[in-house]
Amino acid sequence: MNVTELSRFERRDWDGDADGTVRFAMIALGWWTREKAIPAVQTSDYGDTTVVVSGSQAKADEVAGEWDSIEHALTYEAFLAGEATDAYDAVYICTPNALHLPYVEAAAEFEKAILCEKPMEASVERAEELVGAAAAVPLMIAYRMHTEPAVRRARDLVVDGVLGEPVLVHGNMSQPLLELIPDPDQWRLQPELVGYGTSVLDIGLYPLNTTRFVLDRDPLRVQAMTHADHEAFANVPDERAAFQVAYPDGVFGSFTASQHAAQESHLTVVGTDGTLTIAPAFFPWTPRGMRLTVDGTTASLDWEQVDQMREEFDYFAHCLLTDEALYADGEHGLVDMRTIESIYEAARTGETVTVGQ
Amino acid sequence: MNVTELSRFERRDWDGDADGTVRFAMIALGWWTREKAIPAVQTSDYGDTTVVVSGSQAKADEVAGEWDSIEHALTYEAFLAGEATDAYDAVYICTPNALHLPYVEAAAEFEKAILCEKPMEASVERAEELVGAAAAVPLMIAYRMHTEPAVRRARDLVVDGVLGEPVLVHGNMSQPLLELIPDPDQWRLQPELVGYGTSVLDIGLYPLNTTRFVLDRDPLRVQAMTHADHEAFANVPDERAAFQVAYPDGVFGSFTASQHAAQESHLTVVGTDGTLTIAPAFFPWTPRGMRLTVDGTTASLDWEQVDQMREEFDYFAHCLLTDEALYADGEHGLVDMRTIESIYEAARTGETVTVGQ
Numbered sequence A, B: 001m002n003v004t005e006l007s008r009f010e011r012r013d014w015d016g017d018a019d020g021t022v023r024f025a026m027i028a029l030g031w032w033t034r035e036k037a038i039p040a041v042q043t044s045d046y047g048d049t050t051v052v053v054s055g056s057q058a059k060a061d062e063v064a065g066e067w068d069s070i071e072h073a074l075t076y077e078a079f080l081a082g083e084a085t086d087a088y089d090a091v092y093i094c095t096p097n098a099l100h101l102p103y104v105e106a107a108a109e110f111e112k113a114i115l116c117e118k119p120m121e122a123s124v125e126r127a128e129e130l131v132g133a134a135a136a137v138p139l140m141i142a143y144r145m146h147t148e149p150a151v152r153r154a155r156d157l158v159v160d161g162v163l164g165e166p167v168l169v170h171g172n173m174s175q176p177l178l179e180l181i182p183d184p185d186q187w188r189l190q191p192e193l194v195g196y197g198t199s200v201l202d203i204g205l206y207p208l209n210t211t212r213f214v215l216d217r218d219p220l221r222v223q224a225m226t227h228a229d230h231e232a233f234a235n236v237p238d239e240r241a242a243f244q245v246a247y248p249d250g251v252f253g254s255f256t257a258s259q260h261a262a263q264e265s266h267l268t269v270v271g272t273d274g275t276l277t278i279a280p281a282f283f284p285w286t287p288r289g290m291r292l293t294v295d296g297t298t299a300s301l302d303w304e305q306v307d308q309m310r311e312e313f314d315y316f317a318h319c320l321l322t323d324e325a326l327y328a329d330g331e332h333g334l335v336d337m338r339t340i341e342s343i344y345e346a347a348r349t350g351e352t353v354t355v356g357q
Helices: A031-042 A057-066 A076-080 A097-109 A124-133 A149-159 A199-215 A308-322 A330-349 B031-042 B057-066 B076-080 B097-109 B124-133 B149-159 B199-215 B308-322 B330-349
Strands: A022-027 A047-054 A072-075 A090-093 A113-116 A139-141 A166-176 A221-227 A240-246 A252-258 A260-271 A274-278 A290-294 A297-301 B022-027 B047-054 B072-075 B090-093 B113-116 B139-141 B166-176 B221-227 B240-247 B251-258 B260-271 B274-278 B290-294 B297-301
Touching: A022 A031, A022 A076, A022 A308, A031 A047, A031 A308, A047 A057, A047 A076, A047 A308, A057 A072, A072 A076, A076 A097, A090 A097, A090 A308, A097 A113, A097 A124, A113 A308, A124 A330, A139 A330, A149 A199, A149 A260, A149 A274, A149 A290, A166 A199, A166 B166, A166 B240, A166 B251, A166 B260, A199 A221, A199 A240, A199 A252, A199 A260, A199 A330, A221 A330, A221 B221, A221 B240, A240 A330, A240 B166, A240 B221, A240 B240, A240 B251, A252 B166, A252 B240, A252 B251, A260 B166, A260 B260, A260 B274, A260 B290, A274 B260, A290 B260, B022 B031, B022 B076, B022 B308, B031 B047, B031 B308, B047 B057, B047 B076, B047 B308, B057 B072, B072 B076, B076 B097, B090 B097, B090 B308, B097 B113, B097 B124, B113 B308, B124 B330, B139 B330, B149 B199, B149 B260, B149 B274, B149 B290, B166 B199, B199 B221, B199 B240, B199 B251, B199 B260, B199 B330, B221 B330, B240 B330
Parallel strands: A022 A047, A022 A090, A047 A072, A090 A113, A113 A139, A166 A252, B022 B047, B022 B090, B047 B072, B090 B113, B113 B139, B166 B251
Antiparallel strands: A166 A260, A221 A240, A240 A252, A260 A274, A274 A290, A290 A297, B166 B260, B221 B240, B240 B251, B260 B274, B274 B290, B290 B297
8 A cells, every 4th residue: 555545545436526416215214314324415415315204204204304405204105105206316225124125116116226225135035026126226235334435445455465365354243232222122133124133134244245345255155153142132043143254265254243242343354465454344433443464564544534324325326327337236235145044044053054055 | 450450461460479490391492492482481580491302412402502501402312211300390392293292201201390382282182191191290281371461461351341241252363384484394284293284273272272261161162164275285174264162151252263374363352341352462572452442441551561481481380389280281271172173073074063072
């Protein structure tokens, strides 16, 4: 990494300037949409929130009252019935996992572009249905790490061979879910809404998908262990999980995730010639940190951190405005869904599972 | 961790002052013994090197000439024949793994205390023979991490519950073996001398054993993947390895090791209330670093690093002089040997293996 490359670590290498604005309908008004997504779009270069959609008309009205750009406050039923389709160009879907599919189907029917939160859906089958439903419209899965500067720079370093050949990866994401959201009945703990499980599917996905992106390699085989003891986790297998992944060229990834542990996140890549660690890695509210060691010299990198959600919305909108292909598309998301299904199967059986078989 | 506890981070909590000196016979004069072990003993409080033993009389004479305290320079044959037994109280065995047993047998016959390098031997069977042979003399396995201040303080923090209940552990040790020792025929790559393999057995042992020590829990079940591609690793399964371990109370450990990757070492413990990372963790020539995060506050700890080998030799000698039990003893070492055998079996079969069955 030379001085020129260090310059503007947080640069948008994807941003060629674009004309126009993408108008978003925000579907589901939980804290993430209200506190992260809508504020991010309001400060973005290429987006505007013009429609909000909620299970409660009152909540939709309340949020609409907070932002001048919002023209329509809809219930889910009104949205699905096709109200106000002239007022938005794209939807952002932030419902519980198992409710992504109906809103994707509706948005595709209205010929809208779709930014769908990860994981795509609650199961591989529903995720495949989702991809089928959205075949004729632009679909992006909302992996915000793909536009996180530390992750993009890490990918550059790995792909350019600065670490030599990649050998091993470590990653963790853990958080105290019941402290963040003090509700034992929340959807992330209900299999019918969350899907296969909670720790791997909801947050283990971060080190899993980010490693795919940084290594530019997809999982081949997985091994896994899960454990659940706390009563709030009685209906899911994974209060915590450890899972390891074999990638092409004999690269191994060692990952953990827990919804009932202290907040921690990191991603470490060990190559034949050097090592790289991003820590903290995934939470939007923690500062980033990157350490790069090559040939006995360690660089600790600090930079002006960006708003992850603004980067993601602007990237998505920029692609739409310039007719560029979206990354990650539905097929990309399906690889994670199949890998995660394999991880839960591996934990259940104790055996090594080949992904996608 | 309060200020009193921070004071003298590198303190020897095991050192009650002792009278006397333990005289060591150093068996095998590779670079580690010459550059690390003998210099450490020379500056230690409770040890002296009085005898050196080598395959080559010339090499033994040369090393004996470098240090005033060394009275006898023996060949392996002379040592095994019982020469100069009055000149030493204890032996330090630093031969290739598969040659530990004969020197343990001889030292036990001469009624000497034994400090035997890890891993104990090349296989569980030979390690069990070793423990049997040394039943009547003091035997310690040379896990130098047990007297490393960062590791002892980490254990204190975990056992005292500062992190809450432990949940997940990550650890790696990797090094470019062929750059450190540029000989493709070295013993660490020959199964008949090294044992089951090289990356897990020789260096994966560090995160594996250190985690046992820090958690105060022994492995129950393991899963593993190994890969070897480079021609120098043609006779061992593990140019690199990933292995995960289930401990009591549902704690999981995610570990990797490679003899053909950049030098990297770390150990991270995630608990319900906080997290702790030691990085670098294991190499004696790197500075230590510890980061502790509890309740949103992160402490980065620096301290005056100690000579790991001097700490280990002094601890061993102090125990002998005060008749205290040695930690780690042979039974402790056998747990690692059984775990490592299970890890190689798990990698071979792709199945979850219960340790010790």
